[in-house]
Amino acid sequence: MKLAQDFLIEIPVLRFCDRLTRARQILRDDRFREIYIVDERSRLIGYIDITDALRVIATRSDVTVEGFAKDAAEVKREDTVEDAARAIRSAGTDSAVVVDQGRSVIGSVLLSDIFPVILSRHELRGTVGDYMSRKVVLANATDSVQHIYALMLESGFSAFPVIARKKLVGIISRRDLIAGGRVRTAITHAAQIPVSDLMKKNVVTTSPDEAIGTAAHLLIEHDVSRLPVIENGHVVGILGRHDALAALA
Numbered sequence: 001m002k003l004a005q006d007f008l009i010e011i012p013v014l015r016f017c018d019r020l021t022r023a024r025q026i027l028r029d030d031r032f033r034e035i036y037i038v039d040e041r042s043r044l045i046g047y048i049d050i051t052d053a054l055r056v057i058a059t060r061s062d063v064t065v066e067g068f069a070k071d072a073a074e075v076k077r078e079d080t081v082e083d084a085a086r087a088i089r090s091a092g093t094d095s096a097v098v099v100d101q102g103r104s105v106i107g108s109v110l111l112s113d114i115f116p117v118i119l120s121r122h123e124l125r126g127t128v129g130d131y132m133s134r135k136v137v138l139a140n141a142t143d144s145v146q147h148i149y150a151l152m153l154e155s156g157f158s159a160f161p162v163i164a165r166k167k168l169v170g171i172i173s174r175r176d177l178i179a180g181g182r183v184r185t186a187i188t189h190a191a192q193i194p195v196s197d198l199m200k201k202n203v204v205t206t207s208p209d210e211a212i213g214t215a216a217h218l219l220i221e222h223d224v225s226r227l228p229v230i231e232n233g234h235v236v237g238i239l240g241r242h243d244a245l246a247a248l249a
Contacts, residue, residue: 002117004084004098004109005077011097011108013038016045016066023065024053028178033094036105037069043103047072047093050174054153072097077106081114089245094225115241116220119213124247128215129208131247132229132237138163139172141196148172148195161228161235162199168228168235170199205230206239216244 012026014037023035027050037045046069055068073091075084075098084096088111098106137157139148141164148160152174159173176198206215206227215227219241229237 002081002114002121003077004075004079004081004096007081007084007109007113007117008077008098008107009110009113011036011095011105013105014048014065016040016064016069018065019061020048020053020055020063020065020068021061023048024178027053028175031110033175034072035065036072036097036108037065038105042105044072044074044097044099044105045069047097049093050178051153051156051158054149054174054178074099074103075109076100081109081117084109084114085111085118085245089242092242111241112223112225115216115244118245118248119216119220122248124211124213124216124244126212126247127208128206128210128212128229128239129237131212131243132208132239133243134237136161136228136235136238138235139195139199140164141169141194141199143195145177145193145195145198149177152177159226159238161203161238162195163235164196167233168203168205168230170196170201171203171226171228172199176200203228207231208236212244212247215239216241216247219244 034047034049036047039045048068052068073087073093073096075096087096094111096109137160139160139162141162162170172195204222208231226240228235
């Protein structure tokens, strides 16, 4: 039996009084999508994610992380990977924080690390169309970075498929905006940087009729967190790891 402690990794932890700009610096690392926040006694308060870090554009700001803390997915060392996956899916996060009896942070378990193990141990039944998210916000390749920035904060979505002439040409994520500080430059200087300059152009896709198990393995094989779903040349949905977990037999 695989337990949370088998996938435990060391993670950066912020104190409640640390600045949000510090969180943004850490979240530029491809490894982390969330950072955990502790109080003055090192007990867990919650977490912040990349969307929160995007909210402060200035290179220097006195805004602290405490006001952005959200309830985290919590597990213990002895919990199973299935327990961790359930906690992650319930919280809508990409990781679970591992705490001791006093709620001090020991480390973290990443969904990307336990996802292949769960798929190897459980059968997924159904098709992509049964589990995909049909509420998809599309971006146009000519949209400005400022527009996508505002849309991402407003919608809460972590990525948008990008289209040109109604065809999929890329995908833009929160990390693409935060990497390199280009969104900060664009907004600060009112520069009209198009989404096409930042988006990832090589996009792995699936179809509504694809077996959910096959699509889940595409997520693993290509190390991506979501797949645009294409039907008759058009984007009709998006499938993420959380959607795939809903198909566990």
